[in-house]
Amino acid sequence: MGDISSQSKERTSLAVSGNQQTAKPQANERDRHDILGESVASSRAGDRKLRLFIQIPCLNESNTLSQTIKSIPRSIEGVSVAVVVIDDGSTDGTHQVAKQAGADFVVRHKKNLGLASAFRTGIDTCLKLGADLIVNLDGDNQYNAADVPLLIAPILNQTADIVVGDRRPSSNPEFGWAKRCLQRIGSWAISRIHMQAAPDAVSGFRAFSKEAAIKLSVLSSFSYTLETLLQAKVKQLTVAWVVIRTNPSTRPSRLARSIPEFLCRSGFVIIRTYYRQYPLRVFSFGGVALVGGGVIPLIRFLWLYMQGKGDGMVQSLVIGAMLITTGVFTFLIGIVADLIASNRQLVETVLEKVKRMELD
Structure with missing residues (x-):
């Protein structure tokens, strides 16, 4: 049993008890190479099995975590399976339940850092332990873990980098009308931006290739x-969708306290991620809208002025000039933001290389 204690959001220490030792990732050639392709080829050649790590971020899931872990298939052809539980500051003994249920490694946050932080900790831990594939699974037993082989199949076949489990929200009896509306809104927004159908955008049951796990930075x-x-989409990773089964709901979602809060926070994530990736597009659109809005009162003033009726219409001139000036400055801000985004892309490239060096 591995017990990993997280000292902070950024730094996690690894302590393995018993006779089990931390797995060290084998070195691979990575520059512009298909890492998963090399792993699959090596596996088929009989050198070793692919290492699948199933991570379970959870907070106070002692009532359902044991059933979730025990339902995970441990025998998958050509794949070795290990379970990593990330206890995000639970107060109900979740980490003890994880150990008793047979989790191979347990990561503990001393305090609750949030779902996204627990996810990041899980990805980093799995990569350091030598994962070739990573599956994310919720601890509330919402997803049918028996569908793990279906979820990883597109990655094994090298047709996808990320595979998302589709719960079929529109017809799933476990989804109430409010949850279905939320799913449709989120999936519609992602589909429009991603330029690809996203039937269940907020599904947490998903698989990642090693390459995808290295490239993504939440x-x-x-x-x-x-x-x-x-x-x-930005990192040119292929996303596939696989229909999965779900189990009866054991508790309401704890991700947000209310539907409006969930909508606001999800919308903020979408907007923030989009303008971070496409700043020039966003600010240019805003600049054009402002300039266009400023041209209208300016034309009105010029038309009245040419007819000798411009007296008293200075406000149109002022408003138009202000909107046009603001639009121009907005466009200039977009240019600066685009330069910053280019710099951020270089930083992300360096970060990827650092990750690969750490895994060698």
């Missing part, structure tokens, strides 16, 4: 589901 403190899909 910055949100709320949730990882929407941000990872938006980043996948």
Whole structure:
């Protein structure tokens, strides 16, 4: 049993008890190479099995975590399976339940840092332990873990980098009308931005190839589901969707206290991620709208002035000039933001290389 204690959001210490030792990732050639392809080829050649790590971020899930872990298939052809539980500051003995249920590694946050932070900790831990594939699974037993082989199949076949489990929200009897509306709104927004159908954008049951796990950098403190899909498009990662089964609900969602809060926080994540990736597009649109709005009163003033009726219409001139000036400055801000985004992309490239060096 591995017991990993997280000292802070940024730094996690690893302590393995018993006779089990931390797995060290094997070195691979990575520059512009298909890491998963090399792993699959190696596996088929009989060298070793692919290492699948199933991470379970959870907060106070002692009532359902044991059933979740025990339902995970441990025998998958060509794949070795390990379970990593991330206890995000639970107060109900969740980490003890995880150990008793057979989790291979347990990561503990001393305080609650949020779902996105627990997800990041899980991804980092799985990569350090030598994962070739990573599956994220909720601790409330919402998802049918027996569908893990279906979820990882597109990655094994090298047709996808990320696979998301589709719960079929529109017809799932476990979804109430409010939850269905939320799913439709989120999926519609992601589909429009991602330019690809997203039937269940907020599903937490998803699989990642090693390459995808290295490239993705979740910055949100709320949730990882929407941000990872938006980043996948920018980072040219292929996303696939697989229909999965769900179990009866055991508790209401704790991600947000109310529907309006969930909508606001999810919308903020979408907007923030979008303008961070496409700042020039966003600010240019705003600049054009402002300039266009300023041209209208300016034309009105010029028309009245040419007819000798311009006296007393200076307010149109002032309003038009202010809107046009603001629009121009907005466009200039977009140019600066685009330069900053280019710099951020270089930083992310360096971060990827650092991750690969750490895993060698």
